[in-house]
Amino acid sequence: MGFDDAMRALLGEAYPAYEEAMRAPAVKGLRFNPLRGDLVKLEALLPWQGQPVPWCPEGRILPEGIRAGRYALHAAGVYYLQEPSAMAPAVQLKVQPGQRVLDLCAAPGGKSGQLAAALQGEGLLIANEPVMSRARVLAENLQRLGVENAIVTAEKPQMLARRFPGYFDRILVDAPCSGEGMFRRNPDARQEWQEGSNAGCALRQSEILEAAYQMLKPGGKLVYSTCTFSTIENEQVCQAYLDAHADLSLEEVPLFPGWEMGFGGVGARLYPHRLQGEGQFLAAFIKADKDGEEEREPDKIKAVLHKPSRAMADFFAAALPMRPLPERVICWGRQCFALPQDAPPLDGLKIVLPGLQLGEDRERYFIPAHALALATAPFTSAQGPLLNYAAEDAEILHYLRGETFSISKELEGWHRIAVQGFPIGWVKAVQGRAQNHLPKGLRLTGEIAWRYA
Numbered sequence: 001m002g003f004d005d006a007m008r009a010l011l012g013e014a015y016p017a018y019e020e021a022m023r024a025p026a027v028k029g030l031r032f033n034p035l036r037g038d039l040v041k042l043e044a045l046l047p048w049q050g051q052p053v054p055w056c057p058e059g060r061i062l063p064e065g066i067r068a069g070r071y072a073l074h075a076a077g078v079y080y081l082q083e084p085s086a087m088a089p090a091v092q093l094k095v096q097p098g099q100r101v102l103d104l105c106a107a108p109g110g111k112s113g114q115l116a117a118a119l120q121g122e123g124l125l126i127a128n129e130p131v132m133s134r135a136r137v138l139a140e141n142l143q144r145l146g147v148e149n150a151i152v153t154a155e156k157p158q159m160l161a162r163r164f165p166g167y168f169d170r171i172l173v174d175a176p177c178s179g180e181g182m183f184r185r186n187p188d189a190r191q192e193w194q195e196g197s198n199a200g201c202a203l204r205q206s207e208i209l210e211a212a213y214q215m216l217k218p219g220g221k222l223v224y225s226t227c228t229f230s231t232i233e234n235e236q237v238c239q240a241y242l243d244a245h246a247d248l249s250l251e252e253v254p255l256f257p258g259w260e261m262g263f264g265g266v267g268a269r270l271y272p273h274r275l276q277g278e279g280q281f282l283a284a285f286i287k288a289d290k291d292g293e294e295e296r297e298p299d300k301i302k303a304v305l306h307k308p309s310r311a312m313a314d315f316f317a318a319a320l321p322m323r324p325l326p327e328r329v330i331c332w333g334r335q336c337f338a339l340p341q342d343a344p345p346l347d348g349l350k351i352v353l354p355g356l357q358l359g360e361d362r363e364r365y366f367i368p369a370h371a372l373a374l375a376t377a378p379f380t381s382a383q384g385p386l387l388n389y390a391a392e393d394a395e396i397l398h399y400l401r402g403e404t405f406s407i408s409k410e411l412e413g414w415h416r417i418a419v420q421g422f423p424i425g426w427v428k429a430v431q432g433r434a435q436n437h438l439p440k441g442l443r444l445t446g447e448i449a450w451r452y453a
């Protein structure tokens, strides 16, 4: 059976509506980042209004033609580009500040960003992605969003399961899948569809879920999601999971307008012909609490902590006076990171990012990391030296292109540069020039939509 026949069999009478929706353009969205402040204020920064996404308060549907990834406020982590249906699984996990959260299949990081925002800086997020190149993008995205309490790992789920038995309050398994729900966005993937691929994906999904089960605390919650339609990868995987673990039960997923209950009452289905978004499946599981069973806590961090140099302390006092010098600092070579509170031991794991990247402590001088500028809250004049510009100011364009530009001759030393109050990186003021410290990989080339008009 080809893909079209499989969809016809799945949807029955609704198939023509689905087919018509597939001829329309894919829906694009953005999600405001609550770590950057109040939603009403963030939304007021943009000159266009997006329609709200009913299942995600921070989500907006992008009006056609807006290239929101090319604006300076994107570089400042004020929002993240995310397709509306993809916003649903992380919302359903209902993360609370202070919890231990695992995002097991996390790159490029849209859902990790949501989970980190729900933690509000308290607790721990481990964002895992086994494909190293993708894990690096994940780390970069979390840094842009200003997340400070995340550790990015690049491990196989089974390896993590050995290290973190019963450790997490919340786990998201946004599994690799056959991607049928994304064919409108990615038509080439449709050509690659093969009948047998669903079963192969299901096998891998069940293995990932098994590792996640081992890491879920009694009383904890897990959300499983895919962006595919096949019942083999969705309801059947969920049913097999329930059959294998008597202490797992389904949590009902509230249905928003346009959502459909999954087959057999398992989870929820989002279809492009029923709502403004692409295809998605999600289901939520609760692990039964065990009275009297002691929680197994891994040992606290065993890493050798770095004592910040005088140069680093001076840098913090001058450039970020509102931010105390971090206490739990580790270094890889000269690159230093502040560990999140309650970071577990990380030895033996493939770590891409162990916490907030601070910069290079070279004893005689300190070079701040880009992520440190992005981690700071929106500007107030008490927060230290900052060059604040409007989005359409030429300095912002120069900065994002990696160029130096003129500033007042009276300024000296490290300054954050900000757009509309939101830092986008560091410059060093030297004799009336702002030396550009935007990492090369983040510089914009080609057309830049730097004006909102």
Ligand SMILES: C[S@@+](CC[C@H](N)C(=O)[O-])C[C@H]1O[C@@H](n2cnc3c(N)ncnc32)[C@H](O)[C@@H]1O
Pocket: 086, 104, 105, 106, 107, 108, 109, 110, 111, 112, 129, 130, 131, 134, 156, 157, 174, 175, 176, 177, 204, 208
């Ligand atoms: C659907 S994507 C995740 C999207 C991500 N959650 C987001 O919101 O940006 C699935 C991810 O799982 C990763 N992956 C592949 N095999 C995996 C495995 N065995 N265990 C965990 N993740 C895996 C893929 O590389 C891919 O990045």
